[in-house]
Structure formats: C-alpha cells, structure tokens
Amino acid sequence: MNGEPVSVEVDPREHLADVLRDRLGLTGTHKACEQGACGACTVHLDGTPVLSCLLFAVQADNRSVTTVEGVGTTEDLAPIQRALSERHGLQCGFCTPGMIMQALDVVGRANGGLTPERVRHEMSGNLCRCTGYVSIVDAVLDAAAESSSVAAVPDNEPTQAEVSG
The missing domain is CATH 3.10.20.30 (Beta-grasp domain)
Incomplete structure (x- = not known):
C-alpha cells in the first residue's frame, strides 16, 4: 500500500x-x-x-x-497536484483524488504529446461538478509538459499516431 x-x-x-x-x-x-x-x-x-x-x-x-x-506530500507535490492547484483545477475537491490518479496514468502514457481532446477523452470517466473541466485539462497538459518535457499539441494539429496512421 x-x-x-x-x-x-x-x-x-x-x-x-x-x-x-x-x-x-x-x-x-x-x-x-x-x-x-x-x-x-x-x-x-x-x-x-x-x-x-x-x-x-x-x-x-x-x-x-x-x-x-x-502520490506526493504537502512539501513535495507531484507535478499533477501542483498543476491542478496553479490552474485552479480543483474547487470543492471531492473529485480531485480520482482526477489525480487518472491523470497520473494519462501523463505516464503521453508518449509524444497530449492534445486537449485526448486529455478530455482519457479523463472522461472522472466526473466533476464544479470546474467545467477546462482547468483540469490545462493542468494535465501542464503536468505532462513538466513530467516528461512533452509539449502539448494544439487541438488542430494531428498527433503522430494520426499522421502515421
């Protein structure tokens, strides 16, 4: 545990x-x-x-x-925890633990960049009643960039998988 x-x-x-x-x-x-x-x-x-x-x-x-x-401590937040705080991706906080755990997986599998659309799809099983999701998506993209130096790809640019095939 x-x-x-x-x-x-x-x-x-x-x-x-x-x-x-x-x-x-x-x-x-x-x-x-x-x-x-x-x-x-x-x-x-x-x-x-x-x-x-x-x-x-x-x-x-x-x-x-x-x-x-x-995942992290108050003194040493994980990138996703820090990004959610900085992007105001948590409000009441009830969904936050589940969002963090799902986002860790999304960020860990980023392989070559995340688009806002991909993040929305990957996080779609985690519901939030407060934020409207924009700040959560931004936080996941920020955490991915910080965690693996993977640059976020704008929605209108195809990912490598879309280009290849």
Whole structure:
C-alpha cells in the first residue's frame, strides 16, 4: 500500500474502497456513485487505474495499491497536484483524488504529446461538478509538459499516431 507492506483481514465481499477508507484510514479515496460511473474512487493497482468501489479487496492481495496519499506530500507535490492547484483545477475537491490518479496514468502514457481532446477523452470517466473541466485539462497538459518535457499539441494539429496512421 503506497509502497509499504500492509496486511489486513477482509471479508471476501468487501470492496477495496471500503477497506482503504474504513480499515486503513486512507480517506483520500472518495466514494460517490459506488457503481463505477464517477471515478472518485480511482486508485492504481499494479500501476493501472482501477475503480476501487467495484474491486473486491481480496483482488488486491499481494499486489501494489497506490492511493492519492502515496502520490506526493504537502512539501513535495507531484507535478499533477501542483498543476491542478496553479490552474485552479480543483474547487470543492471531492473529485480531485480520482482526477489525480487518472491523470497520473494519462501523463505516464503521453508518449509524444497530449492534445486537449485526448486529455478530455482519457479523463472522461472522472466526473466533476464544479470546474467545467477546462482547468483540469490545462493542468494535465501542464503536468505532462513538466513530467516528461512533452509539449502539448494544439487541438488542430494531428498527433503522430494520426499522421502515421
């Protein structure tokens, strides 16, 4: 769990989100729809974003789980956390942990640049009621540029994949 070994006995029917919040005190993982539609409960399982409200905790046995608590600290924010703050990509903050976890994956797979359209598509499973998404998209593009020196490509320019094929 967030790079540290953790052992907790769980009931086979308990969802990972419940165990994270109620048993391990990792309340950054938010529960909202509890049916996989909003993305607020997004965590990484072996480096891949998953919806922890749909995953049984037993499925995470002997696997690496990263929650928003494992991303950065107040003193050392991750690029996406810093960009969301600078771009005002968080307002009430409820969706922010899930947005951060999904954005980390998007940025990590950027390979050659992100367009605003691609970011909107990749982040479409994470709902926000406050921001209107423009600032979130801008923050993801900024984080990608900072994280990997990948320049954001304007909407009207094709990506390498579109040019090749």
